[in-house]
Amino acid sequence: MKVNAIVLAAGSGSRMKSKTKKQFMTIKGKPVIWFALNAFQKSMVDEIILVTSKEDVDYCKNIIKKYNLTKVSSIIEGGKERYNSVYNGLKETKCDYVLIHDGARPLINQQIIDNCINGAIKYKACVAGVPVKDTIKIVDEKGIVIDTPPRNQIWITQTPQAFEDKLIREAYENIERSDNALITDDAMVVEKYGNAKVHFVEGAYDNIKITTPEDIILCECLMQNKHV
Ligand SMILES: Nc1ccn([C@@H]2O[C@H](COP(=O)(O)OP(=O)(O)OP(=O)(O)O)[C@@H](O)[C@H]2O)c(=O)n1
């Protein structure tokens, strides 16, 4: 059984509003992207496909060399939207199961990776996540509450998202032929165009995505007691 991971680092990080792209900012002396790459390096994943922007390929090559990330088998160019980057990565993989992960989620751990691999084997399509702790409200464009859905039906969706390779490949091929507006994760591609039900597997509350400036501070705090 061959398991590959696609790690995404081709975003512009516009919500971070920083000079350095968020995936290359430094936490505990290491670039953010290193944490995810290192987690997969230490896991049972066979190969890592790193997706990044053309202008960052050389920088990524340096990181891979410096930290001896031997499982990174290729660095490929991303696309305009996240799903374009994922599809470019998928074209580069050939395996039985594939894990797709945001390079901007440095707090991924071995347990989550294992949960995703086992979930993909069991269900063909799964995503890491956790139930929401807050009450969530649906609002209209004026900010007026329309509905308060039952909290036990709402989960925070994280990455990795893991799939049987054939299934996710076919689902992505289908979006090429369809209206692909507002696709923000890979589970959605399977929900809309794939041939399996997507199951949640246990993620972690600290498996946050670095998106806005306070996430860097939060991440540093969360990492303080961890051995990474
Ligand atoms: N065209 C894109 C867009 C996003 N990503 C990656 O997908 C992950 C999650 O996306 P997000 O947090 O939205 O990153 P950005 O698109 O970079 O951020 P923003 O939306 O604030 O511009 C990140 O690791 C990002 O690098 C990517 O590889 N290619």
Ligand SMILES: C[C@](O)(CO)[C@H](O)COP(=O)(O)O
């Ligand atoms: C894939 C994802 O991280 C799951 O939460 C998320 O959907 C990415 O969305 P973004 O709009 O690119 O932040």
